[in-house]
Amino acid sequence: MHLEDLSRLLSEHPFVHGLEARHVAFLLGCASNVVFQKGDFLFREGGPADKLYLVRYGSVGLQVHFPAKGTHTFNTVGDGEVVGWSWLVEPYVARFDSVALSTVRALALDAKCLRRKCDEDHELGYQMFARIAQVMERRLHAARLQLLDVYG
Amino acid sequence: MASLLEPGVALRPDPMVPRLVTLERTRAETADTFTMELVAPDGVTEFPFLPGQFNMVGALGVGEVPISVSGDPQTPRTIVHTTREVGAVTNALKQLRPGAALTLRGPYGTAWPVEACSGHDVVLIAGGIGLAPLRPVIYEVMRQRARFGRFLVLYGTRSPEDILFAKELSRWRSQFDMELLVTVDRGTEHWRGNVGVVTKLVARAPFEPRETVAMVCGPEVMMRFAVAELRARGVAEPNIHVSLERNMKCGVGLCGHCQLRGEFICRSGPVYSYDRVAPLFEVREL
Numbered sequence: 001m002h003l004e005d006l007s008r009l010l011s012e013h014p015f016v017h018g019l020e021a022r023h024v025a026f027l028l029g030c031a032s033n034v035v036f037q038k039g040d041f042l043f044r045e046g047g048p049a050d051k052l053y054l055v056r057y058g059s060v061g062l063q064v065h066f067p068a069k070g071t072h073t074f075n076t077v078g079d080g081e082v083v084g085w086s087w088l089v090e091p092y093v094a095r096f097d098s099v100a101l102s103t104v105r106a107l108a109l110d111a112k113c114l115r116r117k118c119d120e121d122h123e124l125g126y127q128m129f130a131r132i133a134q135v136m137e138r139r140l141h142a143a144r145l146q147l148l149d150v151y152g
Numbered sequence: 153m154a155s156l157l158e159p160g161v162a163l164r165p166d167p168m169v170p171r172l173v174t175l176e177r178t179r180a181e182t183a184d185t186f187t188m189e190l191v192a193p194d195g196v197t198e199f200p201f202l203p204g205q206f207n208m209v210g211a212l213g214v215g216e217v218p219i220s221v222s223g224d225p226q227t228p229r230t231i232v233h234t235t236r237e238v239g240a241v242t243n244a245l246k247q248l249r250p251g252a253a254l255t256l257r258g259p260y261g262t263a264w265p266v267e268a269c270s271g272h273d274v275v276l277i278a279g280g281i282g283l284a285p286l287r288p289v290i291y292e293v294m295r296q297r298a299r300f301g302r303f304l305v306l307y308g309t310r311s312p313e314d315i316l317f318a319k320e321l322s323r324w325r326s327q328f329d330m331e332l333l334v335t336v337d338r339g340t341e342h343w344r345g346n347v348g349v350v351t352k353l354v355a356r357a358p359f360e361p362r363e364t365v366a367m368v369c370g371p372e373v374m375m376r377f378a379v380a381e382l383r384a385r386g387v388a389e390p391n392i393h394v395s396l397e398r399n400m401k402c403g404v405g406l407c408g409h410c411q412l413r414g415e416f417i418c419r420s421g422p423v424y425s426y427d428r429v430a431p432l433f434e435v436r437e438l
């Protein structure tokens with residue numbers, strides 16, 4: 001894929017909306033365009049959390065596996081959302097499985113590259129933390145509502 | 153002297169006097185939810201209603217409960233109620249078999265603003281049993297589909313087994329121009345759809361916020377967050393409508409059971425535009 005196309009895809013993703021152009025250009029250096037087929041894993045529990053995925057299209061299931069009970073999907077993530085924040089906090093290990101439930105097109109941002117750029121440019125680091133914190137806040141809030149079993 | 157429960161009398165001067173109706177059919181929707189089709193004993197009396205209105209439905213010798221009408225407003229000879237079994241009366245209703253008698257008062261309360269949706273995108277957000285009071289809106293929109301812009305139904309429920317009207321929803325989605333997004337709190341191994349709270353569907357649903365009328369029905373905590381998401385997308389408060397539920401006794405503004413501050417929900421509700429009801433949203437059960 002041409003760099004201009006990758007740049008356009010990156011700029012279109014809601015996660016980077018509002019970022020300064022120089023920061024988007026910075027992120028571009030860490031980005032690649034990826035496709036997962038249904039059933040492919042983006043991460044596996046206990047494996048390295050080495051990517052941040054900006055989902056462009058498709059559905060990703062966040063799952064845990066219980067021995068003898070099977071696999072349990074506790075959340076799905078779709079168009080315009082992101083998968084993975086363990087890359088930001090040590091020990092950089094994925095906490096759960098994430099699997100493509102359909103064809104998934106995403107931008108993969110390499111975690112080491114991201115962390116290095118965040119170290120080099122604290123303004124970018126702040127922006128990344130602020131955005132990931134927002135994702136975490138929404139997921140936590142959604143998880144609480146699920147726990148409350150509001151339809152019960 | 154006329155009997156208190158006079159069969160099949162269509163218009164009674166006293167709104168507190170129930171009518172006797174017959175259970176024609178009952179259908180299990182899920183493990184705890186069932187749909188009853190009721191008719192007048194004469195089979196011809198009509199029960200006109202507006203989408204969003206409710207009846208006080210009575211199990212003889214047990215009690216009465218408010219239940220929204222879930223049927224098609226254009227088939228008023230059959231009155232349809234979809235009910236979740238939670239306690240004494242709803243349990244008694246669930247036990248009834250075809251031919252059984254029960255009582256009905258209504259219809260009461262305010263309606264969903266279907267007419268005001270003309271030319272707008274229409275977004276329905278339902279949680280759990282909250283899909284039942286919205287189903288009459290779906291019938292109406294489908295009947296006059298060309299009058300409306302985009303039509304979206306965002307539906308959240310506990311698990312795939314708890315999805316109401318599953319066949320009907322997928323038929324509507326395939327035959328008509330209706331976008332249906334379903335999410336469950338707990339997926340199963342075979343569920344390939346969305347998992348998570350219904351409110352998160354709002355952020356990515358394809359509608360034009362400034363041209364949208366939204367109707368929200370479900371548990372109050374879910375409605376609060378759905379309204380917040382709609383407002384965040386830019387839907388104006390007067391264009392967001394919610395249905396409030398409070399314990400009811402008379403259903404007609406006499407007893408005060410359903411009172412929230414100065415409002416009797418049975419009379420000025422249950423359907424309100426959000427700008428009107430926002431201060432009441434935080435008031436807990438009295």
Ligand SMILES: Cc1cc2nc3c(=O)[nH]c(=O)nc-3n(C[C@H](O)[C@H](O)[C@H](O)COP(=O)(O)OP(=O)(O)OC[C@H]3O[C@@H](n4cnc5c(N)ncnc54)[C@H](O)[C@@H]3O)c2cc1C
Pocket residue numbers: 152206217218219220221234235236237238239240241242243281284285396397398399400422
């Ligand atoms: C305007 C209006 C429209 C309604 N429409 C519908 C409808 O279409 N379908 C439907 O199934 N229900 C509907 N309800 C709710 C329904 O009226 C109650 O579930 C019913 O009154 C419960 O009566 P019960 O005697 O079976 O249970 P109760 O013996 O009164 O209660 C048993 C248990 O259930 C709990 N409970 C009571 N009400 C509810 C409730 N609303 N939700 C969850 N738990 C409850 C109580 O806290 C108690 O723990 C509506 C309520 C209102 C006010």
Ligand code: FES
Pocket residue numbers: 399400401402403404405406407408409410411416417418419
């Ligand atoms: S239920 Fe009696 S006043 Fe509303």
